[in-house]
Amino acid sequence: MHTRVRFIVPSLLTLAVPVLATVDFQQCFADIRQGLYGTTGGTDSQGNPVTIANATSITYELCLRACGTGSTPFSWPAFNQQFSAWLLPWLALTSQFPFGSRHKWENFLSAVLALGSPCLAAYSLILTVLHTKWLARRFANIEYPNGAYAARILNNLQQTPIMVRTDGGRLASLIVLPENDPWWMELAEKLDDADTHTWSIATAASIAWVVIAYALTIVDASSNIPANSESNLSGAGSIWVWMLPVTLAYLQISPRDPDRVTDALARARESSFVAGPNGVVRATQCALSLRPYRGSDQENPTPIYAYARFFPFIQAVEKIASALDNATEKFIDLQAVGGTDWVTGNGNSIDPANRTGTPEQIEEYCAPPEDAHVRGSYWGPEALSTFFIAALAALTLQWATTGASILLAYVTPAVGLGCASLTYLLHGILATLIWGLFVLSSVAEHYATTHAGVPRVFRRVAFAAWSAVLFRRVGKLLAILNALWIVLAFLLRFSNFYHRCRCNSDVLGLGKSAYLVLVFDGSEISVMRAAWVGGVALAVIVSGLFLGFINLPIKPPFASK
Structure with a gap:
């Protein structure tokens, strides 16, 4: 490829350049020094007028008069x-x-x-790096199960157009239900393995x-x-x-392979659960998914388009982080999802009995307290x-x-x-x-x-x-x-x-x-x-x-x- 480029480009220029006027500047300058174009027009190195005999430079007008408007021949x-x-x-x-x-x-x-636009490439790159740092800081104090997995997953999905669904209790169920614990772990591991470069x-x-x-x-x-x-x-x-x-x-x-990411989310969707009126059932649509590609830069996984995912990514992360924050606060207060007495688990794990309840109770568990003053940011934190x-x-x-x-x-x-x-x-x-x-x-x-x-x-x-x-x-x-x-x-x-x-x-x-x-x-x-x-x-x-x-x-x- 490089050899072809080195051959084709010079060949085109070889055809084009002879059409333009060329000048032998060495001969032109020699003629000027011999006084063939008069004794005026010489300057010193700062452009001050001097005689041709003492000149180290010449004026632009003399150069045009003696040498013309052409350039040095192509070599x-x-x-x-x-x-x-x-x-x-x-x-x-x-x-x-x-x-x-x-x-x-x-x-x-x-x-x-x-x-x-090198600054566009650098800007998109810096956004990705700063989001990585922000994710680590945003999820650092989340103690509810799968918080660390959530940060890893979101970090690996920076170059993809993610969409977070909260309707129907999808997100709350994904966070609270113990049946979804394998979903978080498997998806995090699969995305870690989807590195492309x-x-x-x-x-x-x-x-x-x-x-x-x-x-x-x-x-x-x-x-x-x-x-x-x-x-x-x-x-x-x-x-x-x-x-x-x-x-x-x-x-x-480097970005994750789009095929591997799509496959990982599809497989993960099959193992996700949602709380229903008659108990826990498999989810038909997962709370975390990819936007369908319709040609927008926001949906393009190429790293340089991270600029277009700047605001949507922040808000998607904040939806998940806020739900985990609210669940963490209730967990610290030893509040069970169903309103029952707290069941002590083994070691640092939470007993599954504390993470079950009706769809309404699960959504309430991930929602802020009623007396909390919640003011969402239009652009994102x-x-x-x-x-x-x-x-x-x-x-x-x-x-x-x-x-x-x-x-x-x-x-x-x-x-x-x-x-x-x-x-x-x-x-x-x-x-x-x-x-x-x-x-x-x-x-x-x-x-x-x-x-x-x-x-x-x-x-x-x-x-x-x-x-x-x-x-x-x-x-x-x-x-x-x-x-x-x-x-x-x-x-x-x-x-x-x-x-x-x-x-x-x-x-x-x-x-x-x-x-x-x-x-x-x-x-x-x-x-x-x-x-x-x-x-x-x-x-x-x-x-x-x-x-x-x-x-x-x-x-x-x-x-x-």
């Missing part, structure tokens, strides 16, 4: 070397992303979405290849700054560094703080890596906004906008779902549902375009398309003061080397801190129970 050896070193390893790393969907197109689209030699080799290739190319580029300043590829490579912590983290919290932490971490990773590339391209003489820095800036802005659209989509969909069927807000619900679909579709379209844009921008750089008067003189930022550097002196090289080291360090250190942050709560206490 296959240079393209091949740069493509293999700076882009191919990162594109190959996308194959290690955990996907989780049954459909190949959706798995491919999730990788494209990550390339188009584990470490392998191939995975480790792919990641090691990327790390080594990046390190070697950075050393090579920084050791010969004048030769690499025109392409500034060491700065360009920093824009991909976010892929390392995201890939490593997803390998640790800790939703706001979770959102801000996830957003801050994701945007920091995005702009540390993208910002490093912008900085390194910006400080390369002539110092200013040029073609390369503008390319990275547009990519970062679009990536952030895409993330914002998906966040708005999740908010609108949550509002439409929670207010569905309420007559007085019918129009607002319809508008929210329409907005959710619009934001989602526009976000996906922009993500695809942004992914194509950043890959195409790299290919253009490798083909020398950016090596032209307009780009090398940073006319976009400097305007009439734009100039192109011909000779780098020692001070410029020192400044460039310091900026390159700082930019690369920024991208690498922030990526390392991001990976360290997500590893803090990645193994919660309930995982070992």
Whole structure:
């Protein structure tokens, strides 16, 4: 696959590039120094006018007059070397992303979405990690049977569209009835075994290849700054560094196989019971099930769509946790379900006699006291703080890596906004906008779902549902375009398309003061080397801190129970 990519892409560029005008800049600069284009237009390294004889730089106007608007001719050896070193390893790393969907197109689209908006991929990842930590904390004080199993099950179902049914006493029966104890244990064990993406030699080799290739190319580029300043590829490579912590983290919290999850819940449903008017009977519908897939992002098990399950997952967890909380309080007070005297069990177990009763008694056992003031949260507990932490971490990773590339391209003489820095800036802005659209989509969909069927807000619900679909579709379209844009921008750089008067003189930022550097002196090289080291360090250190942050709560206490 990699060999085909390396052959097809250069072949297309080989056909396209000759159509454009090309320039021999070395000959052009030699003619300028010989005075063939006059004695004006020379500048020093800061753009101040000097005679051509003393010039180390030339104005943009002189460059256009002497060299034209074309670029350096396409060079296959240079393209091949740069493509293999700076882009191919990162594109190959996308194959290690955990996907989780049954459909190949959706798995491919999730990788494209990550390339188009790294902060969306990081945001969904952080939400999953923070939910793991929250689950451990939320269920820590629950002493009623199966509380630890509930936390494990819900943690394993984060990447699936779960639905909790409370009607007909389903949830209360699932929690209280001793006949359902095997259901909790078996489902927790089956979901633990449904892990889809584990470490392998191939995975480790792919990641090691990327790390080594990046390190070697950075050393090579920084050791010969004048030769690499025109392409500034060491700065360009920093824009991909976010892929390392995201890939490593997803390998640790990979999604469960959808077929195994569906099978586990189906088998568990067969062993669940519910209290009926004539005693305990097998449940026809389990309290915990999966939403049917209808094409919504909320129902897509691919990890990058965790943003869409943010609010529904919190509320589903809270339904189960609140019912277990209420049962725990009554258990601590030694209240039996049926209102009879408490029967002392063996050891720490609860005697089954304390967990039987009529459907009404079982539902009441999991309900809050009548005098309790219960105020449900519209968004869910800790939703706001979770959102801000996830957003801050994701945007920091995005702009540390993208910002490093912008900085390194910006400080390369002539110092200013040029073609390369503008390319990275547009990519970062679009990536952030895409993330914002998906966040708005999740908010609108949550509002439409929670207010569905309420007559007085019918129009607002319809508008929210329409907005959710619009934001989602526009976000996906922009993500695809942004992914194509950043890959195409790299290919253009490798083909020398950016090596032209307009780009090398940073006319976009400097305007009439734009100039192109011909000779780098020692001070410029020192400044460039310091900026390159700082930019690369920024991208690498922030990526390392991001990976360290997500590893803090990645193994919660309930995982070992």
